[in-house]
Amino acid sequence: MKWLFTYFKPLRTRIMVGTSIKIIGTLSELMIPFLLSYILENVIVTNNVANILFFGALMAVCAVVACLGNIIANRMAAKTTMIFSTQMRKELFANTLALSARNTDRFTIPSLESRITSDTYNVQNFVGMMQRMGIRAPILLIGGTIITMLMDRKLALVMIATLPFIFIVVYSISRLGVPLYSKVQQSVDGMVRIVREDAQGIRVIKALSKIDYENARYDKANMTLRKNETKVGVIMGVVNPVMTLLMNIGIVGVIAVSAYFVNQGSSSVTTVIAFMQYFTLISMAMMSISRMFVMYTKCAASAKRISEVMECTSELKTVRDDGQGDPSVHISFEDVSFSYLGKKDNLKSISFTLKKGERLGIIGATGSGKSTVLNLLMRFYDVNSGMIRINGKDIRSYTKEELSSMFGVVFQNDFVYADSIEENIRFGREISTENIIEAAKIAQAHDFITSFSDGYAHSVSTGGTNLSGGQRQRVLISRAIANNPEILIFDDSSSALDYKTDANLRRALSEHFPSTTVITVAQRVSSVKGCDLILVIEDGVIIGSGKHEYLMENCQQYKEISNSQMGGEFID
């Protein structure tokens, strides 16, 4: 958790001022029981009402100072927390987006998401709590102890004796509770999963008349949840009664012992009254401290998860080009092999070359390695052996920016986000509105966009659920071509277009982008039929390459696929 402190450095002054104010406030709070016992013990005997009023006023002043001090300090703490948390989350998000594909795979998207959200909230809460309670509680604890020691050492020792028990009880039970809570969480997840499954599969369930079966399945999960929740409750329920009991026993102890000392004349009974007050304050502080320990374990786990992402550096290093490439060849794969996990090769000895403006089609079954070729070309991953060149230069010698500016790409299940259609096409690049409209026209998207009353300003909902599959696809294609890319990549992306639109799109593309190299990955023969080069990939190996006519003659698998599709998808 050391890295956290780097964030606090610039906030040093603010934290110090806030802490000082908090200390003043807390000390004033400590004065109140002291003054109370002082009035009862020393002021009343003066038989002077004015004196009592004076000390009463002093108590009131302390109360006001304590109140103001706490308010100001808590507000300053909120500000510190805000600045800290904003900065931390900002850097974490930027780092997350900068992760290499391999690292993103390793962390997984849901995990990265929860690191940015719930983990940062955990750390933020802890930082906030530390500033509020982390200062107050120790002061109340130590200050209270010192004052009671000064007032009456022997009585104080009786009282302090109970403190370790309070700490042990609260701390150990809370620790015991943490794994139980995660068990409850698991059973909640289990229950929710069944509800989600059934809500989605209601047609199948009803069709097969499985309602009783599903009810029984749910009942089991419901029962487990009930059992686990009860277990946690029974254990955590110990904390409060035991705490209260220990506190009360401390008070009883003080009274009992004080009886002896008062009898000896070495204690006074008014001290006992003050003690009872201090004891409440001190044991509250003890409780806060034990809670903070539990919070700490939670926060430390989150902080670790955050720092894992923060410290993750890209394994994709820039290297020098060997100068061996032919600059007139646009894209070349030279004996490229690659494995995602380092166990079995996902691509083996892939070689091909493309000239500027040529069209490449890649076809093969799901999982054959089609998309892997694209992942390597865009350098989401580095090859294990072999070399990929663009314009004759090793792609590892380009900077990330140089490389990404060459591509326009539409992935499988690519994403549109909650913003206007125009912004979805622009995608944060500097592209004029005219160029965007131009791109949309080529992508066959202009007509449907202008059919919305607000046209290009029409807002897309999260995940693009207010657009049909085909509309989404055309927005994505507009995005890909809006920046006039050197290389255009379609990963199985015309599948949502009906035949006519698909044909129009292809015609418009070759008209407007004659010098752009286009790579299409597809499952349908019709999508790659017209390409200058078609690669048929099976299990990471090229089993056929050439034009459509050639493959129909010479590649058995290609022929099979083509025949089964009978010229492609019929409708849709």
Add this chain to the structure above:
Amino acid sequence: MTEKNTEKRSKKGIFLRLSKYVLKQWPLFIFALLLTLGANQLSLLGPKYSGAAIDAIELSSGVDFPTVWKNIAFMIFCYVISALLSYVLSIVMIHLSQRIIYRMRKQLFEKLTTLPVNYFDTHATGDIISHLSYDIDTINATLSHDLIQVMTSVYTVVGSLIFMWQISKPMILIVVITVPVSIIITRYRSKVVRPLYRKRAKKYGELNGFAEEMLTGSRTISAYGRKEIMSSRFNKINNEAMDSFYKAEYQGALLYPTINLINNISITLVAVVGGILYMYSQNGTILAASAFFITLGGVAQFVQYSRKFAGPINEFSNILHEFQSAFSAAERVFAVLDEKPEREDAPNAKAFVKADGNVELKNITFGYTEDKTILKNVTVNAKKGQTVAIVGPTGAGKTTIINLLMRFYDQQSGEILMDGIPSADIKRKDLRLAFTMVLQDTWLFCGTIYDNILYGREDASPEEVYAAARSAKIASFIEGLPDGYNTILSDDGVNISKGQKQLITIARAFLSNAPILILDEATSNVDSRTEIQIQTAMNELMKNKTCFIIAHRLSTIQNADTILVVKDGTIIEQGNHTELIRQGGFYYSLYNSQFS
């Protein structure tokens, strides 16, 4: 005015309905009530005995040890028993609330399974889940925690007041002033703060949503090198969220110190007034018989009681708020419980066990809403063993016909005849069991592969399950897995592709021996090569069955006995392939466009 009345009535209704759940567990509830009374009474007695003990110590004639010991013994007894009782109480409350919550969840889920498919089509899964998790949790929190808290608080406040009254009547005045002040302040402050916290929650939600959205697009963002611009958008939302956090905290920071101030002032007043009264009581100005007379122990007790008193008062506003949210949660839960279930079978509904598979749709008209008709006067006749293919663009209502066949929805006019019997007169369960479906959205549940296939027909033998898997060409894949048929399918478990999932659902369909088959884009997730492999199996599956097929592969469509061409919500053409080609209509142009 009337609106407000109905709202009140419904609130009362919700309260009564919730109470019924509690009262159903009345033995536990009464036990809990008794425990609360006992535990609180004992803990209230504590300060009384400590006051007596202090008075006994204070005696100017020396310490009265027997009295001190007696009171200490009482105190220990009270505190120990009170702690025991409150622990037993918390256990009782957990069991009580868990019983209620378990029952509510059970009722809610079982209700959901009886609801018509329409409910699931019109409600987001997330909403449905939130009823069963978030809403019920909210009710649970109130039942298990706040209920006790309220009972305890009321008792503590009243009890403390009584004891304080006994100690010193004049000093009660102090509390009478300070308590309403702190109630007013909490209520007022929470009115200021609550919207701020609500806003904060909303902003957090936006932040989470944005992070999720952008992370799913991380590859695209990386491909276009758009990291900076997306980060700056994130920063804007992050700043807004943190700003709302700060604003809420800024205002929220006021409440507890202020309440604390009032308590401290109250104690100060007790000290001053109590001190003065004690002074006069000691020097004889106030006689022991007077209402103003007070001992030192009395002052000590008073301080203790006023501290005890402060706690529940501070919590008051919080609890009120929690009760409100529990009420609205209960309202949402009850709303689901009151949903209309799928219409019951008519009392004279017929059993329908050995269907032949003749299906006839006669003059069917249907729309999901009154104003938008999807099917208009549709008539289709599928004889036993025939194949009906439904083609047309997405969203044209292809699936609607299936929804009507299965009676997920009921047509507005016309009738569907199953072997000549109107399907509305057949028991729903029997009707549906006459069909087997393979849908585009593969549906598997978290469980073993074996159980998922067995789902098709529960009384099937293991051999039949293996045979079904073999027919669907998935057996060798399954047998290749380390756990074979016992492999558990889950989101984070084994890597199994969409295509393989689809094959498992096809195996499930093989297992069921219903006479009518529905294939809704059943092979859309299977790649072409695998499709070729299972084509024979699919033909096997379709043999001797009446089939309704939504497909895009021409080979399947061409061989169908009847092709329905659906466009813009109506069936525009109907006939077999040759007839439709001869007609030269929409089907013809679709068919030809692939060769252009």
